[in-house]
Amino acid sequence: MSSNILFVSNESGKAIFLTSNDVLVKSFCSLSNTCSSKDSCRSCSLIGAAKNHLRGTRSGSNIKPLDGELSAGIGEYKIGRNVLLKVMGLGSCIGVILSDVSTGICGIAHVLLPGASDKGETKYAETAIEKMFEDMVKIGARKSRITAKFAGGAQVFKHMSLDVLKIGDRNAVSVEETLIKKNIPILAKDVGGNVGRNVIFNPADGSMIVKYTAKGEVLWL
Template sequence: MTCDIAFVSTASAKAIVLGRNKTVVGSYCSMNGRCAYGSCNMGCELIMEAKNHLNGSSIGPNVKLLEGELSAGIGEYKMGKDVLLKAMGLGSCVGVVLYDQSTRMAGIAHVLLPGASSDGKTKHAETAITTMLEDMVSNGARRRHICAKFAGGAQIFKHMSLDILKIGDRNIKSVEETLAKEKIKILATDVGGDMGRNVLFNTIDGSLIVKYSNGELLWM
């Protein structure tokens, strides 16, 4: 069963809406926390506009359909254009997005460990970022236009104080160092803390959605 994904953008808010069989099954709204409903409600204008578009009853100028979603598992990266990219269940791991706005080609890496890999596998930050960068360029991205956003690197087990166990901090530092080495501009980050995260990247407008383990959302 396929899932349609609609992106709604108005002057006041944005939303990613997931629909199946003409029914809204999930949504991520930039008004979360400021909405009078407290969370996305089926009566919300954004949700209604997306729903009407998904079921074919209305073609609104504020709605664009994404072509699907790709999820990077631990130590993997995914890339595409006009899709929703995801890295789910980030604890000490870091979700790194590289994005070329001129072509809308983007990639997301689910980084597990700092440094470079001796076997070429993409679970390490440096190897993941450089491999994904090369793959994006070979598929049409323009290197000079590529920028980055990333989130994660939490210290889930707060009672562990040994530096060797602070893998989240080490992952963050390794990601930052690799991006600096590759001369890739960092546009936004959300790192550290003690909460897990899911991250979703919308390749249509370049927005990164961070959903924390407590249910709160951050758009950046």
């Protein structure tokens, strides 16, 4: 049975394809910003390679099936191995990704607030990162190999100027300070601005895919 999620890469670019009954239904593509079809996905070498794989024929592209997907809601984190990870609809919240590429174990947290919680609530940056890190190690991730990427922290209410209301900025600072304190290398970040984001993590190549909700721009970091 074909995987529902395929990562395809070649000299042209790379893409995640979500499939249903061997039909391509959605993609996250590194060529989105220059492709006239955008998310409609009509015809290119990446699509051709994915379709050939689904038909059981060989292609010249690198193709790796993923073992499903997990999505973290507000204040949650999810961990898995070789799975697509997502947090959607980020405004001032931060999507924090921890991964150990040597084992394929990765996690994503949907951070709502800065600081830590004395009640263990994972909507707080420090608490979420620490708990996610510990749970990843418990299932086999190696502490010394875990790295981080994060995105979000927008100032969605443009007219609020009081520092106490700039939750997005405070979230970004809290996430970064926590990662530094735990000696977790930060490989990429995309924070600030006033536009919401969706964040996807692709364990096949360690990419954080950031899609801006208003502009439609896609970044692979």
